[in-house]
Amino acid sequence: MKRAIGVAFIVGTLLNAINQGDVILAGESPVLWKIALTYLVPYVVATYGAYAAFKMQAGIGAAGETP
Numbered sequence: 262m263k264r265a266i267g268v269a270f271i272v273g274t275l276l277n278a279i280n281q282g283d284v285i286l287a288g289e290s291p292v293l294w295k296i297a298l299t300y301l302v303p304y305v306v307a308t309y310g311a312y313a314a315f316k317m318q319a320g321i322g323a324a325g326e327t328p
Contacts, residue, residue, distance in 0.1 A: 265307035265308045265311060269301070269303040270300070273299050273302075276303075277291075277299050277300075281295065281296065281299075
């Protein structure tokens, strides 16, 4: 979970700079839900990737059955 938070922070900050940077630099208030989603999506992707890798390493199939 710590790794997913770190990934979300780095990727989310980079994406916010790309997507909302002009608004922030213009001194305007950015859309808060867009900022929140920009951090949430990388967190969810990193968490799901770690979970899927754990399942694959443990030998658990998609429905939870073992081979």
